[in-house]
Amino acid sequence: MPLGVFIFLAALAVISALGTVTQRNPVHCLLALVVTLLTLAVIFIGLDAVTVGFLQVIVYAGAIMVLFLFVIWLLNLRTEVRSSPGYLALKAVGGVLCAVLVAELFVLLWHAPSAGGAQAVAPAGYGSIETLATTLFSDYLVSFEITSVLLLAAIVGAIALARRAPSPPTAGAPTGPEGA
Amino acid sequence: MIDLLIEAIKAIVVVVMVLNLAGVLLWFERKGSALIQDRIGANRASITGLGKRMGLPNLGLVNTLIADPLKLFTKEDFVPEGADKFLHALAPFLALFPVVITFAVVPFGDVVQIGSRTITLQAANINAATLYILATIGIGVYGIALGGWSSNNRWALLGGVRATAQMISYEIGLSLAIIAIVMTYGTLDLQAICRAQGGVWFGFLPRWGICLQPVAFLMLLTAGMAESKRVPFDLPEGESELVAGYFTEYSGGKQAVFMMTDFAEIVLVAVLITLFFFGGWQVPWLYRDGFHFPGGAHLWLPQLLVAILGVVAFMIKTIAFCWLQILIRWTLPRFRYDQLMRLGWKGLVPLGLANVVVTAIVVVLTSGAH
């Protein structure tokens, strides 16, 4: 992809990620995160990972974030109250540590041997749904099956955790079909 | 340079056509519903009064297409107190944008050859066009959700929550129907799917997708109408319960944009049904060099006329399915919300999965093992 396009997308991704961690209102944080996800999906498509890019939009931005939105509505979350001043020192230390983390990651990854070099020409059919499916169902079949069991466990677990406990049966004479 | 100009013209034509068709559908809906309900409908406004003096019936075109939009766009734009101003303003456009950009990958005709240049009648030719459509339909949830939430109104929020839950539930049914089609044709490219529906079976039956996937057609129609929250699935809008559901607090231009979204989604569902099940721009027995009738007669036509006939056929089929959705709207009563959810999860999803399994078996058996 052209350098100018990458600079624009990278700036957009970083700004919206910063928006996610700094906004007070949870719904604004969520929208900023959706912008980050969509920007990353565009970067994926620019890196020839077309199927993964569209899946990012369909699954992540289209489903997981809607789940977050539902929970925010369900809990009726309002704007976060500003934390007490005692935490300011803690936040300053946290900020410094994050800056150190960025510096470390940059030093490690920028000079890593596999990270350098220009992009090679992609092999034919790279990133298409046929190639992804072939690889997925041949080399990674066991992982695929285990992931499907994991998803089933997640569904059952989420329902079991989140539903209200069934109310105990009321004491007294059982009511007839007419509820008399 | 010329290529860029042609692409720009195609994109502009597509957007203008979609928005105009959404407007024309508004008139269709008003007069069509009047026809179905045995009443007259809008027939008062006229500009010069000439038609009335000549004794012609007033078709309500000025009323619906000029007076109503003018009224809507000049009304006061009211933002409720305590509402999130930014999101309240953003939500209608966030709802309209994904629906309109979906039309970028829709092929409305076969190629046109002008001189030495072959122009495909599709604004953007991407290989994974079907995935793109699913992605934009998924993003369309946010405009509705934010419209309901940002209004600081409990009925709007309730409508928004219902609408979001309904849309994400029926997305699964929609995706399963589209997956069955993709398996049948073996490609995600929309133009390739349309081209594969050319030709005939047994010498006379056009190879349209409805003969291969009738169940998926019904699923797409149902899930599409549920996605666009049309009656019988319009409980989120709930005209008799929630005032206007998620767009209660919208007035003026923003309400006009929400309604335009509604009609653009009708066009989108009609276009998808046409592309996947009714041959898209294919006219029966029409090939690139003219008509080849079943009896053996051959009528030669110039290539430009063939392309134009394809585009006209696409438009006619799309308008026919828009009319079908309007007909269904004014015939069926509204579903209760639990009936709606039950249909989506316990009806469409198992049916779609069974359809996918049967399609897979048939595809493997008829094409040999890979």
Add this chain to the structure above:
Amino acid sequence: MVPMSYFVGLSAVLFAIGVAGVLLRRDIIVIFMSIEIMLNAVNLAFVALARRLGSMDGQVIVFFVMTVAAAEAAVGLAIIISVFRNRETVNADEINLLRG
């Protein structure tokens, strides 16, 4: 032509922003969203390096990361809902029954 190290650098910056969100925010939902940012940063690194090596394995791993993130989001949000029902708050500082 964009060198691969630019993509990996972007991934590093996004990851650090996610870590900052987890450390510095008190609202559990926002902490969750910062975790999602971290997962996406890692996805970006995987896709970029897969492109560099011309192999599809990176994209398959991204597919699995997305699936596991969906499962984790579902269960995590269910836990948050149960915690909220009992403690009436989602401020991470106030959910401190286990603090010794």
